[in-house]
Amino acid sequence: MKLQRMNRRALSLGALAVSGALALTACGSDDTGSSSGSSSSATAAAGSIKCDDAKGQLLADGSSAQKNAIDAWVKNFTQACSGVQVNYKGSGSGAGVTAFTQGQVAFAGSDSALKPDAVAASKSVCTGGQGIDLPMVAGPIAVAFNVSGVDNLTLDAATIAKIFDGKITNWNDAAIAKLNPGAKLPDLKIQPYHRSDESGTTDNFTKYLIAATPDNWKYSGGKAWQAKGGQAAAGSSGVAQGVKQTNGAIGYMELSYAKDGLGTVAVNTGASAPVKPSSDGATKAVAAAQVVGTGSDLSLKLDYNTKAEGAYPLTLVTYEIACDKGNKAATLPATKAFLRYIASEDGQGILSGIDYAPIPDAIIAKVRTTIEGLS
Amino acid sequence: MDISTQNTDTDDTPPPTAPAAPPPVSAEQKRAARGATRPGDRIFLGLSRGSGIFLLVIMAAIAVFLTYRASLAISKDDANFLTTFEWNTSLVPPKFGIAVLAFGTVVSSVIAMVIAVPIAVAIALFITHYAPRRLSGPVAYVIDLLAAVPSIVYGLWGALVLVPHMDGLFGWLNDYLGWTGVFSWEKGAPRSMLTVGVLLAVMILPVITNVSREVFRQVPQMHEEAALALGATRWEVIRMSVLPFGRSGVISASMLGLGRALGETMAVATVLSPDFDIHASLLNPGGGTFAQNIASKFNEATEFGRDALIASGLVLFVITLLVNGAARMIIARRKEYSGANA
Numbered sequence: 187m188k189l190q191r192m193n194r195r196a197l198s199l200g201a202l203a204v205s206g207a208l209a210l211t212a213c214g215s216d217d218t219g220s221s222s223g224s225s226s227s228a229t230a231a232a233g234s235i236k237c238d239d240a241k242g243q244l245l246a247d248g249s250s251a252q253k254n255a256i257d258a259w260v261k262n263f264t265q266a267c268s269g270v271q272v273n274y275k276g277s278g279s280g281a282g283v284t285a286f287t288q289g290q291v292a293f294a295g296s297d298s299a300l301k302p303d304a305v306a307a308s309k310s311v312c313t314g315g316q317g318i319d320l321p322m323v324a325g326p327i328a329v330a331f332n333v334s335g336v337d338n339l340t341l342d343a344a345t346i347a348k349i350f351d352g353k354i355t356n357w358n359d360a361a362i363a364k365l366n367p368g369a370k371l372p373d374l375k376i377q378p379y380h381r382s383d384e385s386g387t388t389d390n391f392t393k394y395l396i397a398a399t400p401d402n403w404k405y406s407g408g409k410a411w412q413a414k415g416g417q418a419a420a421g422s423s424g425v426a427q428g429v430k431q432t433n434g435a436i437g438y439m440e441l442s443y444a445k446d447g448l449g450t451v452a453v454n455t456g457a458s459a460p461v462k463p464s465s466d467g468a469t470k471a472v473a474a475a476q477v478v479g480t481g482s483d484l485s486l487k488l489d490y491n492t493k494a495e496g497a498y499p500l501t502l503v504t505y506e507i508a509c510d511k512g513n514k515a516a517t518l519p520a521t522k523a524f525l526r527y528i529a530s531e532d533g534q535g536i537l538s539g540i541d542y543a544p545i546p547d548a549i550i551a552k553v554r555t556t557i558e559g560l561s
Numbered sequence: 562m563d564i565s566t567q568n569t570d571t572d573d574t575p576p577p578t579a580p581a582a583p584p585p586v587s588a589e590q591k592r593a594a595r596g597a598t599r600p601g602d603r604i605f606l607g608l609s610r611g612s613g614i615f616l617l618v619i620m621a622a623i624a625v626f627l628t629y630r631a632s633l634a635i636s637k638d639d640a641n642f643l644t645t646f647e648w649n650t651s652l653v654p655p656k657f658g659i660a661v662l663a664f665g666t667v668v669s670s671v672i673a674m675v676i677a678v679p680i681a682v683a684i685a686l687f688i689t690h691y692a693p694r695r696l697s698g699p700v701a702y703v704i705d706l707l708a709a710v711p712s713i714v715y716g717l718w719g720a721l722v723l724v725p726h727m728d729g730l731f732g733w734l735n736d737y738l739g740w741t742g743v744f745s746w747e748k749g750a751p752r753s754m755l756t757v758g759v760l761l762a763v764m765i766l767p768v769i770t771n772v773s774r775e776v777f778r779q780v781p782q783m784h785e786e787a788a789l790a791l792g793a794t795r796w797e798v799i800r801m802s803v804l805p806f807g808r809s810g811v812i813s814a815s816m817l818g819l820g821r822a823l824g825e826t827m828a829v830a831t832v833l834s835p836d837f838d839i840h841a842s843l844l845n846p847g848g849g850t851f852a853q854n855i856a857s858k859f860n861e862a863t864e865f866g867r868d869a870l871i872a873s874g875l876v877l878f879v880i881t882l883l884v885n886g887a888a889r890m891i892i893a894r895r896k897e898y899s900g901a902n903a
Binding site: 279280281284377414416417419428431 | 648724725748749752833834836856857860861863866
């Protein structure tokens with residue numbers, strides 16, 4: 187109890203500091219705006235954002251996987267609506283959902299849909315309503331490798347599972363060679379890297395393995411890594427760094443981390459050609475998803491076995507979580523305005539440029555309708 | 562008058578859970594206070610007693626908080642909390658245990674102590690007894706500065722510099738001592754308990770060195786001169802007068818270092834490749850420590866997961882108390898050597 191109270195005080199202090207800083211920068215951007223009022227891009231971005239009567243402080247917390255997308259959105263949004271300050275702390279999906287069910291934030295970001303007990307807990311915050319999931323950002327999870335002499339690598343779900351489970355231990359294994367005819371695979375030990383911290387990326391990666399190859403991945407899944415063996419590192423950045431340092435390493439991470447000398451695995455999904463991770467491929471995979479949420483909840487169930495051409499099935503969908511009814515009156519206009527912007531064509535349009543993927547049209551249309559109905 | 566009422570106020574503040582100061586001592590202190598005629602004495606007495614009680618209250622409050630939150634989690638644990646090699650609080654029913662963490666915490670700290678204590682004592686002796694004055698000043702100053710480097714910086718240094726450079730040492734250990742099993746290595750990335758131990762050793766070195774140096778400086782000049790007069794060499798002086806005199810001080814210094822090693826969080830989380838298993842080899846990746854596990858799991862943990870992590874923190878709290886208690890006992894037994902403790 188004491189801890190929570192202190193947290194809240196620290197939060198409000200932090201909020202004060204941030205809002206002060208933002209208020210100052212807002213003044214600055216106002217000036218430049220009036221002097222170059224006809225600058226095309228700024229007005230275009232500002233023109234499509236409806237601020238309505240949104241103002242004040244909008245606190246949010248949650249998934250670090252979508253932090254970069256939120257940062258880009260906040261930049262555009264606060265340029266257009268200088269009366270609103272959005273403060274998104276990317277402290278993790280679990281922390282975000284907890285903050286939401288305790289009423290500390292207006293909305294939360296999460297890599298997985300609300301669990302039933304979290305929905306129950308949200309009812310005390312959303313008077314007359316409950317927390318709902320709004321899919322906003324998708325992102326491909328890349329399987330990146332560092333093997334000297336190998337630039338292109340194709341794997342399927344079964345070999346990925348066997349590699350990360352320590353069943354395939356050498357790069358010249360017959361199963362890998364069969365998927366990569368003509369490639370010069372070295373006689374080198376495979377060092378699979380996974381996350382040491384609990385993570386939505388791990389959750390989604392193992393969800394894929396469970397759905398796509400249940401015979402080879404018999405673990406129950408979840409945010410904590412369960413298979414034995416291999417190397418572990420903290421954060422996607424830690425995994426990327428570990429793979430970079432080690433010849434023969436392979437690891438999973440968000441696409442934006444798979445750079446600088448790391449190759450990404452093309453996944454053989456059964457489509458005519460293996461699929462490399464890309465923003466486009468992730469959107470195609472999400473298009474095959476089903477909405478499984480009830481009522482206004484729009485949580486998705488991905489089809490991990492999709493054979494659609496170009497669809498990259500190893501994809502993570504992150505949600506914004508807000509109340510369907512009973513949002514706080516003080517923050518409702520700002521929440522609606524911000525969510526409306528990020529679900530808009532402009533908002534979704536910036537995603538592929540920063541290694542995320544937009545939500546397909548059919549689903550985002552439902553999201554837009556739901557946002558208009560928030561109260 | 563005001564002051565005396567304040568005193569009684571502070572006596573009333575601790576809740577019943579706090580181990581109150583034993584009555585004979587406080588009565589004695591009161592008598593001492595009454596004996597003191599000047600207000601300054603009484604103010605100082607009140608301040609220092611208040612601080613002492615305040616500390617006990619804080620400790621008790623931490624213990625109560627940890628125990629309460631821990632009991633929430635442990636009561637729902639489907640596996641044995643003490644012996645399970647798994648940490649999965651999101652399973653239904655949840656399964657988690659601290660066996661691996663306790664093992665890893667103790668092992669990494671012991672490795673750190675084995676490496677750091679002899680080196681720290683040697684540095685302290687060098688500074689106080691061998692180095693020319695012109696050199697000893699700057700060396701001592703640099704070591705003081707090392708103690709102030711934040712642990713995440715050590716963690717980054719460990720991940721970027723130490724880990725890539727451990728290959729050679731690990732290969733050598735594997736070639737010559739691999740047959741023991743403790744030093745066998747499967748040629749993976751060297752992000753193991755031994756690497757963590759080496760990193761922790763570097764981190765606790767300045768603390769142990771600084772305190773030992775101060776202790777060695779306190780050795781009475783007469784002892785050393787007497788030994789020299791009897792014809793002792795410099796090493797014999799150190800062995801016969803400096804080390805026995807400083808022993809309890811060095812133990813205290815080591816305990817300060819051990820405390821840091823036991824609780825080190827970010828550096829371990831950055832360098833170690835953890836898993837929930839106990840490995841015979843110190844060179845293969847795996848294992849984990851309490852603080853590292855809490856740092857890795859806290860962000861994504863649910864409310865229940867956090868309670869479970871707090872339960873593991875409680876075990877670390879208990880281990881730290883036990884270690885400190887043991888150290889106090891060792892020091893008490895060696896009291897006869899120490900002029901400083903008398």
